[in-house]
Amino acid sequence: MIASTELKQIAPGVHVWAPNSVDTWGLANCTLIHSEGNALVVDTPYTPALTETFLTAARQTTGSEVPLSTIVTTHANGDHTWGSQCLPGADIIATHAALEHQCLEPTPQQLYALVHDTDPDQPLGWYFRLHFGKFNFQDIHVQAPTTTFTGRHDLTVGKIPVELHEVGPAHTVGDLFVHLPEQRVVLAGDIVFAGDHPCHWAGPLERVAAACEQILELDPQWIVPGHGPILAPDGLRSHISYLDDLADQALLMHGQGKTAIEAAHILIGEDRYPDLGLPERLAITLATEFRHLSGDDRRPDLVGLVDHAARIAWSKASGRTLAS
Numbered sequence: 001m002i003a004s005t006e007l008k009q010i011a012p013g014v015h016v017w018a019p020n021s022v023d024t025w026g027l028a029n030c031t032l033i034h035s036e037g038n039a040l041v042v043d044t045p046y047t048p049a050l051t052e053t054f055l056t057a058a059r060q061t062t063g064s065e066v067p068l069s070t071i072v073t074t075h076a077n078g079d080h081t082w083g084s085q086c087l088p089g090a091d092i093i094a095t096h097a098a099l100e101h102q103c104l105e106p107t108p109q110q111l112y113a114l115v116h117d118t119d120p121d122q123p124l125g126w127y128f129r130l131h132f133g134k135f136n137f138q139d140i141h142v143q144a145p146t147t148t149f150t151g152r153h154d155l156t157v158g159k160i161p162v163e164l165h166e167v168g169p170a171h172t173v174g175d176l177f178v179h180l181p182e183q184r185v186v187l188a189g190d191i192v193f194a195g196d197h198p199c200h201w202a203g204p205l206e207r208v209a210a211a212c213e214q215i216l217e218l219d220p221q222w223i224v225p226g227h228g229p230i231l232a233p234d235g236l237r238s239h240i241s242y243l244d245d246l247a248d249q250a251l252l253m254h255g256q257g258k259t260a261i262e263a264a265h266i267l268i269g270e271d272r273y274p275d276l277g278l279p280e281r282l283a284i285t286l287a288t289e290f291r292h293l294s295g296d297d298r299r300p301d302l303v304g305l306v307d308h309a310a311r312i313a314w315s316k317a318s319g320r321t322l323a324s
């Protein structure tokens with residue numbers, strides 16, 4: 001349906017599985033690092049079926065004798081981690097904060113219910129079916145990380161040095177990015193989205209932008225975002241400008257007493273970011289930003305946030321207006 005059956009080599013030993021993920025949720029870029037009979041997988045897809053597609057392509061690259069027994073998880077969202085069960089016994093490396101965050105995520109069973117047991121004629125049910133109906137969330141058993149760290153963790157894959165840099169809270173509380181200094185590649189996870197608006201759950205935007213700046217300072221040739229096309233440094237610079245502008249707009253409108261939803265409607269109405277898909281995600285990221293601006297540290301209602309986004313997308317798709 002959606003997934004590439006091939007890996008794209010972007011540097012020696014670095015092979016990216018990049019599904020066509022613009023204008024939709026849940027299709028994460030995953031990467032195979034392979035050198036001298038050793039291999040490392042960075043992130044796994046959302047479902048076992050998608051993961052088998054990725055792993056089949058990976059094994060075609062490595063040969064079947066190379067074990068795929070180490071996974072790095074960039075953060076604890078399901079679309080980057082739920083395929084881990086397809087490599088039973090693998091060492092799963094993540095930040096300690098990602099391990100703690102995992103228990104706050106919606107479960108596969110809850111997502112299944114949101115796709116199948118909601119009203120398809122209401123925004124939330126319509127939106128979940130549109131963006132998540134293509135995934136089979138049955139028979140997923142979420143795997144916890146087996147190796148966790150804080151700050152920095154280094155390893156090697158054959159001859160390839162691999163640095164893991166903790167940068168959360170930013171997109172989530174437990175983010176890391178992967179730096180391959182000799183390949184001049186950074187695997188950014190959801191610190192970076194390309195093509196679509198990001199949805200940041202932890203924030204604030206200042207920390208996401210700072211993590212992007214940290215990536216640029218490493219002078220990579222290629223940056224692999226969590227979703228969307230691979231970027232050169234100029235693409236990441238443009239993304240930082242977007243993040244900075246969004247933070248400025250949030251500060252301005254929060255100061256004017258507007259709600260995050262009102263701010264999202266205004267920016268979408270202005271068509272302020274015409275090149276990015278899924279503008280309804282502004283409702284989520286701005287809600288995150290407004291919580292920081294208000295000093296509100298209560299746990300957000302994740303489904304409620306997606307419901308706001310769904311209402312915006314529903315209005316746009318149907319021409320109907322809903323009270324927000």
Ligand SMILES: [Zn+2]
Nearest residue numbers: 075077171190
């Ligand atoms: Zn994510």
